[in-house]
Amino acid sequence: MTATSAVGARLRSAGTLTVAVIVVTLMIAGATFAAMTRGDDETARRLLQRRASQVTAAVQSEVNRYLDALSTTAAAAGAHDTLTNAKFLQLSAPLSGMRLSGATAVGFLLPVPDDRIAETQRLWRDRGVTDLLLRPVGSGEHIFTVMVRVLDALLVPRAGLDATQSRPLWDTLRAARDTGRPAISEPYGLVVDQNLPPAQRQLSFTLAAPVYGLAAPDGSREFQGWVTMSLRSRNFLGTVLPALGDGLREVSLSTSPEEYGPLVAAYPRADAHEPDMSDSGTVTVADRTWYLRIGGARRELIGSRALPRVVAVSVLALGLVLAALVHVLATGRARARRAVEQATTELAAAESRAREQAFLLTTILDAMSDGVGVVDDSGEFLLHNPAAKSMLGIAEDRSGPQNWQEHYGIFRVDGSGPFPTEELPLVRALAGEQCDLVDMLIRNVTHPDGLTISVSARPLRLQGGRAAAVAVFHDITARKADMAAIEAARDQLAAQKDYLTQVLDALQITVVTCDTDGMLVHTNATGGARVGAPMTGRHIDEVSSGITVTDMDGQVIALADMPIPRVLRGADAIRLEAMVRFGSGHTRAVVLNAQPLVDRTGARIGAVGSSYDITALREREADLAAFAGVAAHDLRAPLMVIAGYTALLEEDLEDGADPESMHPTVARIGAGVRRMQQLIDDLLAYATARDARISLQHVDLQEVVADIVTERTLHLHVADGGGPPPEITVGPLPVIDADASMIRQVFDNLIGNALKYTRPGEPARIDIAASHPDGDPATIRITIADRGIGIPAEEQPHVFDQFHRVAAHTKSYHGTGLGLAICKRVLQRHDGTIRAADNPGGGTCMIIEMPYAGRPLPAPVTV
Structure with missing residues (x-):
């Protein structure tokens, strides 16, 4: 009985122990199951958050890459004085090799009012867009695509489209111009996609960057247009987003934080079910914020959901629990390794994109004709493009602002001495000052005769808040020489013009010139004084309206029959003698002349007219005619009297007449002589009154x-x-x-x-x-x-x-x-x-x- 009792006790003890083990095991299994379930939920949430952050970062990085490429292209386009189709294609060529997924084309757009469409079309055809045809829609201001580089093999390039027919695109262009920064449109259907089959159509969006020209002397920069890039959203996201795995069932990009806001694009998995977990992220795209929603499955994120039940039911032993824990640790380590590998891959991709952008920037800078230089706060050169080194003439850079003047040979343009270090544009920019169009003279071994450059500089901030500065150099030597030549030619032309004007003003002849429309271009001083009003800039008919002109027979001559209007209608040289009655009431006899003005090709460019007063001449002719009449009558009569009485006197003398009887005859002869003398004196007095000098x-x-x-x-x-x-x-x-x-x-x-x-x-x-x-x-x-x-x-x-x-x-x-x-x-x-x-x-x-x-x-x- 003792052994049986002992066995029973052992059995009871074993049963109790077994029960205790079972109870403990059940308790441990239940507690393990509950703890593992809660841990799995938290792990799944953390993994989803990490995946959402990775997706958001990937999308943001790719969007920034697109924006940087577009902004760089717009800046390069604005750096050219005269942008042509060839230059645009050269500037945009690097975009073709950047693997810009979803990008259909990059274009250059211009604002054009109604009254300048034909002129703009002709201008850009001359600049290389030979087949450009501007197709306006409606009236008012139009925005035309004038140059296009196609990035999508499916797209047919179409320049000349009016962007105002697409309201989303028009709003985006206006936002970019108003803010001076890149802008992005709402999702819409591209105009060029309207001809695609419905199955191939998809929502798209457009990035737009404003193009500004070089800075003017007052610091302003002229707005020149936009550089745009159109992207198909589904193609864009399909390449940007990583493969939807590891528990991600759905990724969508929308323009609203609302759950059912307007979608840009969505990518559900083909075998995806409704996600039981979700997270979100924001992406800043130019002037807008877009929203990412990421949906995932808990079971797919952390593995099978049966693991806690298997551990609780099947593995009661400590070894299996330990094996399960090892398995969980190993699985966790593998997931961690996989996350590290993925992060490393993404980092390598980001580095590759950065290298591509750096290569693009270097290519653009090397292709620019203007020099670009960047220095840090210590004066060390971080960048000098080839154009800058060519202008400076020294291949090796010398750090430290105190060394720049002597090293590069920088002098004042007027030759007054070296350029002061504190006035150098880069030094002023490092101090936080903006400076534009500072002229400097570079004279060194490479440029012994001197090279004149214009420099503009701006302050920058490097990562970590360090100060830096960038300067743009422009060679203006030829421009200075051209300006000097132009000024010299202008001075010479002004001197010649002044000389000719003085000669014309000294003439007592009215001289006028007019263009082919009859508008007066020049009038000498005599003409202005005779008309009594300013003449230049007025029409010949307006100047002549207050004047009555008649021919020598008294017939009125119409304005259209005057010499200048007749020459403007095609007649050759015209000469006309007429009587002119001015508005003041004075009437003068004048000779009017006109002949055509022609250019070097023989084409008529106007007419020149002259007139001179012949009133005095006609008065002298009248005096001569009157004098002839007087000589024929009044002088002849006394002469005949004198001759007659002289003959009588001779006869009396021959007949021996008494001298006393001759006195009456002599008196009559004397009276005739006095009468002639009086007439001659009066004629001389009349001539003297007209011509003698007045004292x-x-x-x-x-x-x-x-x-x-x-x-x-x-x-x-x-x-x-x-x-x-x-x-x-x-x-x-x-x-x-x-x-x-x-x-x-x-x-x-x-x-x-x-x-x-x-x-x-x-x-x-x-x-x-x-x-x-x-x-x-x-x-x-x-x-x-x-x-x-x-x-x-x-x-x-x-x-x-x-x-x-x-x-x-x-x-x-x-x-x-x-x-x-x-x-x-x-x-x-x-x-x-x-x-x-x-x-x-x-x-x-x-x-x-x-x-x-x-x-x-x-x-x-x-x-």
Whole structure:
């Protein structure tokens, strides 16, 4: 019984131990199952987060690669003074080898208004886009694709499309221009994909970077257009995203953080079920933020979900638990190794992309004609492209700003001495200052004659916050020489123009030139003075509108029949003599000439016209004609009288007549001689009044008139039978500026006429006075009024014409008809006037008006 009891006790003990082991095992298994389940969930979540971060980083890195390539191409395009199709294709060539998945094409776009479409098309055809055809849509501003490099073999290049027909693309271009930074569009269907089969169509998006030209002297940069890159989203993500494995069932890219926002692209696995876990990430794409959603399966992330049950049910022994733990550790180590390997692969890919971008940047910099240099805060050169080294002329760089002037041979452009170190653009940029277009002279062994460059510099920040600076060098030696030559040519041309202008202005001939439309290009000083208004820039018809032109027969000549309009219509040289009445009322006889202006090819570019005043010539011709008439009549008559009486005198002498009887004959001969002498004197006086030089001096009219009155009355014989002497009253007369001899002749003629033209038996009564007309102190009016026979009213305007005599006076009063004409001509040359009027008391009043010197009038004198 003892053994049985002991066995039983052992059995009970073993059972208890077994039960205890089972209970403990069950407890351990349950606790292990619960702990492993919770751990697996946390592990799966961490793995999904890590995978989401890796996917987000991969997408962000690839997007940055695309943006960097696009921005670099836009910057290179803006660095060219004149962008051509060949240069654009050269700049964009590296993009073809960068494996830009999904990229269809890179293009250059321009904004063009309606009125410049044809001009823009012609310009870019000249720049190498020979088959460019701009196809506008609607009206207003258009945005045309003018140059295209195709990156997708399926795409047919189509330049000339109007980007405004695609609203997403138009909004993107405007955003890039407004912000000055790259922009990305909403997903949309490309215009060029409309012709693809529906199965091949997919959503796309466009990256756009603004293109700005070189900086102007004021620091501004002209906007020139956009460089765009279009990408098909599904192709892009298909290459960017890693293989959807390791528990990832779905990856989608959308433009909204909402779960069901607009999709850019989505990539579910073919065998994927609904994911039971998800995570998200954001990708910054230019001016937008896009959202990644990553869905995964817990079981696929960490392995089979049956492991805790297998461990709890099947493996109760400590060895199996340890084996399971080893298996879990080994599995975890393998996953860790796999994650490390994947991270290493991604790092290598990122390094490869960085090398590609560096190669692209180096290629672009090496291809640029402008030099580029970058230095760090210590003055060590990080970059000098070949163009910069060629301009500086020294292959080896020398670090330290204090060494740059001497090492490279940098001097001031004006030759005043070395360029100060503190004023060097890179030194100023390292201090945080922006500087543009600083001119410097490089003179060293390579450039002994000197090379003029223009430098612009900007401050930079390196990683870690270190200061740096970049400078762009541009060779302006040829430009400086060209500008100097242009300035010299401009100065020479200006001198020649000034010389020619002075010559033309010195001519007393009106000279005008006009273009083929009749717009006046140049007028000399004489022309402007005669018209009395600015002429240049006005139409020939407008200038001529206030002028009446008639031919010598009095027929009006229309504006269209004037010489210049006729030449502009195709006629050759035209000469026309005409009478011109100006708006001021003056009429002049002129000769009008016009002939065509032609360029070196013989094409007409306008007309030149000239005109000169022949009024004096025609007046001289009239004088000569009148003189011929006088010579034919007035001189011939006294000569015939003299000849006749001379013949009689000779006969009397031959007949031995008494000398006393010959006195009447001799007296008649003397009268004829005096008459001829008077006529000759008047003719000479008339010619002198027109042509003699005027010598202005102070003339006291009081003294002049008194002297004339004395001279005229001293030897005056009273008619037979006796009679009263003439009554002459002289009021206060002024001192004027005039030619003394000429003005004396005027008053001598007028006083002589007043004494001469009196009725027989009546004494001459003359009143001479001075006053200011209408209170004008700058004008003096002198009146000579008589009580003589008077002048009929209809004759008064004509008595000042040469050789004109009043018909009623010719029989009783001798004269030549030149006295009043002489007075009028003398006064005209003194800027004065004379006119005849009735004297209210009977007789005639001669009224003279002249400029007044402002001297006081003397006291009245009665003679």
